[in-house]
Amino acid sequence: MASGHAEHPGNPALVTAEDVTKDLLGKHEGTSNNFWRVASVFGILLILGIIGFVMRLSDGVSDTAVWGYYAAMFAFILTTAQSAPMVAIAPRIAKAHWRRPISRVAELWTVVGLFNLLLFIPMLWILPPLSDGRRSLWFYFDGGDVPSYSPHIWSTLAILGLVVIGVALLWMSALPDFAMVRDHAPDGWKKRWATRLARGWIGSSAQWNMQKHRLGILGAFYFMMLIFVHFLISVDFLITLVPGWVDSLFPITHAANGLQAGVATVLLTIWALYKFGGYKDYIAFDQIWALGKLLFALSLLWFWFWFSSFNIFWYGGKPEEQAIIELLMSGPYRWAFFGVFFFNFLFPMWTMMWNPLRRSTWGPPIIAASVLIGTFLDRIRLYVSAYSIDGIGNPAINKHVVVEIPETIYPSLADIFIMLGALGGMVFIFLMATRLIPIVNIWEQRELKLYEIHKTFHRTVVKVLGKPD
Amino acid sequence: MQDHIQLDQKQINDDLLAGVLGMPKWWLPAVLFLTLVVFAGLGSFGYMMNKGLGVTGLNRPVMWGFFIVNFVFWIGISHAGIMISAILRLTQAEWRRPVTRAAEVMTVFSLMAALHTPLFHVGRPWREMWVFPYDFARGVWPNVRSPFVWDPSAVGTYLIASSLFVFIALIPDLAVIRDRAVNPLVKKIYGTMCLGWRGTPRQWKLQAVAGILLSALVLPVFVSVHSIVSWDFAVLIGVEGWHSTIFAPYFIIGAIHSGVSAVAMLMALSVWLWGLDKYLRPDHFDAIGRLLIVVATTWFFFFFLEWVFALYTLEGVEISLRELQVFQWPYGMLFLIFLATAFFIPVPMWMFKSVRRSAFWMFFTTLLVNVGMWLERFLIIIPGLVRRQPFTFDWGTYHPSIIEILIVAETFAFVALGMLLFSKFFPLIPIFDIKEGMVVRDEIKIGRRIVPATIRE
């Protein structure tokens, strides 16, 4: 490598596929005390969250305003953890080799979908039925009665489908790794589970072929389902609650935000693995750099989507549009909006333009953290403000304009507990999942050994990357 | 690329410069014919300037007709160049190599074609310069709050940027022509144009960095151009169906859909007209076919959202506009053709590998897409205006006149003529890029299997 601008994985001890397997399995087997310390912190946060939820529940579900922060946390996990697997799916379809060490990290986040599925259940009680006559996705042309619980039913099915596909994707991708754990790990619960989950994987070419195709199909389905869930959640659980908010771009903005935050989630996770997890031989500059560039592009996209909506509302200037601008941007949640604008767009743009920062292993993770903070504020700004509108579920409410902009709702103690619990639960479940499933994809790493060769080309050393069909 | 053919540099020069140093038999008649069409269009424009816009089919309340439809259409086509070359350069996709130049050149000519129509449409084109802030004497300045001032700033930026992009990437190839040319005057001209290119490592490195840096800079411009064109419509609240937040991304993805399709057509034409089948392999068609499936599906989702949110409002005027678009003659028929050609015929066809790998079928399907996307713009613009508004005192429907049709034909002929003239003086496939592709190609042997590979720095 003539222009070595940063370190590359090149541990001389990891030349053959066997070395890699041994090393990664060894890392998977051992669990340090530090791991348990960190995990217990997040576990405690999760318990706090449960306490917060019980406190919240004691207020009942009839007043939507108090549930705003809860809804925001549900949306936050949808936007981060459940969108993160795209980082594995898209580059795998594009056959990009840099994804190999990090695709498992991205896929592992699908497990958190199970947690979010639990969080979703109360949302069904909070969302009022359509019998209040508000605008909804489930319109009938002839003005006939709309089934009142359409949003509840379809959203549940969609999110259930997303979680199932996600777990199936993770399992399909982990099959060969389970077999490796089964064959090589010392006796213990990991080996027992791996044996059960490997389902008799012996690595025949038929199995590999089947796995490759199913991964492709499941990935494509996950992507489509993810976009669809973002669409349903953003419309049924957000837009319809705000009278007069007609924003055809918003479902895509919601999903694009998901991609942005999903990349940020994975970036931050792999940075932690790089820095503290002992995976420096696998995860390095290439991965952080690739995700950093992606994050930069998605941050610019954030601005474009936001401006596309804002410009139309600002120019239209109809009363309902002015109300939307005030409710979501300039009004009671201005602090959150400016935060989003800064953390999701300004800060990433102004920093990622600089080569020394973009081409480093420390720059992109900072940007990722910034994007996650921004996304957190964004979900609060959107969901808390929408859920606090007076008269949700009341048939007498004005359906065409937000008449009275609600006051800012600051989080109560229960809300703070819920927020901490959601974040804690998210990380805790992820950490637990890493105990069962190797966090670096062993078979993809072994496959890379076949397709990536460093060789001398006259007076320089080049990397040769094979692209199989 | 599995079915790749390794060629030496001399062979590449001879093949790719065949159209420049020689002249295919069909070239001159084709150019003459296209020139004729261009003159017919310019003649109609002269007539229209003399008689006024009354000679067109425009009438109250439909004041935007074929001209504006065509403007949006060509802006859309122009997005292919940057889409293909910038995105594929940034992602280091190997299959971009033979495609980039033609796509970029098409950007330049279709932007010029796009600029024609609003210029003609304003009726008094000499006043068009009022969009520029030049009036120092009277103190009347352009109104920057109007999208019609954003348009020239965006399209102008894009035109300048893409022309410079084409020029920078052309320099090494100009040097090749300089070295091949026999006529001393021609040699001198190309020698001047290539600025004395020698091919030092520094020059090559800058060429590579320039490709990436300019791609990264042109990409945001490309996004802004069609967004701004869409805001010509969307910032308005007076016409149903236009005031929609999705318009900017929807126009962009539609532009990519039609633009990438146009590139596929261009690839097929290159194979047929210049016999470049050694460079444009079935694999290239396959790759662009796969890309098109993704683009078309994304486009369809945006289309779906635009419709859902129109119906979501449950407002009578909005719904009656949609009824007009879908159920009333002739828009209903056009709507069906539009959906079939833009999505429902081509996308299922692209699912088949044999279709994607065939130049003929790719040409056919992408032609359909462009018919469909032209109709899409028509169906956005005309029905919205045709609809009777509460205070409309005068309404007719819209029939394009022969003058408008001639001028629209002129834009198509203009782009084709531009491409043909360009191909006579410059290679349409970047020679140095193809050569680099040959250098960095490698293979990896795994057991009994040989996997194609690429050298990366």
Place this chain on the structure above:
Amino acid sequence: MFAKRSVIGLYTDEEAAASALDALREAGYDQGEYEVLTGTPYPEGTFGEEEPKHTLYRWPLIGAACGFIVGLVLTSGTQLAYPLVTGGKPVLSIPPMTIIMYEGTMLGAIIFTVIGILIESRLPRLFMGAYDERITEGYIGVTVTTSEERVGTAEEVLNASGAEEVKRGWENN
């Protein structure tokens, strides 16, 4: 000001060209004196040449700053100079201003980048020096531009390392 002479050796094989560079280095020529000319970009360092340094990344930033200022002055200036309220929008309307400022910024960045590319590539080059037309056909040229006394040695070195042909060019400095 003393006249410089240049000489070019043509090679058909990358390895031979690379060893010609090695030989030149051994004969005491420094990297300002010899150059590889190729008809196609090779991976950096293929011939063992120095990695070219450039400052191209600064150019778009300077251009963007200029373009932004021009955009800002134009949009705010024209609105203030002709304060006609249209569409009920404020006289200094920021959203539309950002659109034109954005275009100005990008235009500035792109024009400066293109100028930067030319300057950093050392183009336009008025005198070709030692060159051969076969370079764009696949030959690899190694040129040495040096003082009159040393050009003869260079010619020998190039010949010794297996050049297909060695010829003189000229260059003014």
